[in-house]
Amino acid sequence: MSAAGVALMLGGAGILLAASPAQAASVTFKTECIPPSISGLPPIQGETTVEITAPATAKVGDTVDVTWKTVKAASKNPDVIDLEANMVEPSGDLKVGGAQTGVVAMKGPRENPPIPKGGDMKLSTMTGKLKIEKAGDITLTPDKYVITVHQIMKTETKCAPKEAVKASATIKVEGGSGNGGNTNGGTNNGGTNNGGTNNGGTTAGGGGQTDFPGKPVDVKFDCGETVPGGITTPVTVSAKKNGGNFDLTVKTAKGAMKAPVALPKGALKPSMKIKLGGADTGMVNVTGPANAEAIAQGADVSLSEMTGTYKPGKTGKVTLSPADMSIDVTMVAGSTPLNVPCKATSTGVSLELDTVAQAGGSGSPTTTTTTGNATSGNLAETGAEDEGGIKALALVAGTVILLGGAVFTFTPWRRLRGTR
Incomplete structure (x- = not known):
């Protein structure tokens, strides 16, 4: 369940930003992945490489599309079973920092090529939407993610950073029109807090x-x-x-x-x-x-x-x-x-x-x-x-x-x- 991908940006319809050129940057971080409890496997220590794509610029009041491409997942497919095509579904959290803080819920489709036992996990690109609420530099940093496998039964491998992760993308935000200054389109009304x-x-x-x-x-x-x-x-x-x-x-x-x-x-x-x-x-x-x-x-x-x-x-x-x-x-x-x-x-x-x-x-x-x-x-x-x-x-x-x-x-x- 805004969860509108997984999530609906509640409190007002946003305007998708399309004019600003997209930027893509990658970051690598140490990661611990916890396999499903039924597997009996110990935690996995590895590295994750993620590429985040977002507009280079935006204005307050815009809603922008962001993507998360997992170049390399920290965990591999265990030596238990070959995974068939379209059995793997990723989701994750993208941290928002700088001028604005929060989390963007990211989710990818259930799409993957066949993955043999012991092979690298191939995860689809995840997408999400960010409502721009404040002017200044907004940073985007990949955080924990989940690999859900739907073959035979539903299982989850949960992965989280084991070190401080550097921001992967930065959006430079200009001031908006005032009516888009917050999620609900509120204004300052001459200095009062209404809205x-x-x-x-x-x-x-x-x-x-x-x-x-x-x-x-x-x-x-x-x-x-x-x-x-x-x-x-x-x-x-x-x-x-x-x-x-x-x-x-x-x-x-x-x-x-x-x-x-x-x-x-x-x-x-x-x-x-x-x-x-x-x-x-x-x-x-x-x-x-x-x-x-x-x-x-x-x-x-x-x-x-x-x-x-x-x-x-x-x-x-x-x-x-x-x-x-x-x-x-x-x-x-x-x-x-x-x-x-x-x-x-x-x-x-x-x-x-x-x-x-x-x-x-x-x-x-x-x-x-x-x-x-x-x-x-x-x-x-x-x-x-x-x-x-x-x-x-x-x-x-x-x-x-x-x-x-x-x-x-x-x-x-x-x-x-x-x-x-």
């Missing part, structure tokens, strides 16, 4: 303002064994003032991936926790409806917008950050859904609000005491107490459901008995 950025998020409040658009932040979700490789997607938290409360709208990726099998109406229902920081603490739960239309095989997969209400428990500046997510998967109407809990392993501030404490505010305090399906702070629990139950539910039908940037694999009982 500006603060601590990585969008500051909102005061001056009679009622609508507060947030800033998309890249979030990585670990969904355990149910979703190998997890999900990476930009998430945007926006708010609309409703008396002393705030109605929240949370958006994730749209149309980023393709469904390998048909998904019925009502198959996917998301929910998420929004973490409060600054003056207030706690969590706010947001939920979204299930998909209203069936999703055909090969069509785009999206999650619905999620909504909820934040009732401030404290007065002051409060930050809102995407936290853990949960997805209910129902393939047959009326059946018990498979709940997939996904823990946010990295996130950031999407929005900052000026708040006034309300009686019975839901933000503070917080506890971890569970009562039924909710916790104090009016936060519905989206995780599962019985991990074994999730795994048991997953053992139903030999099919694959693609969701965002991840694959759910359901193993037939017959095959399970064979492996045990």
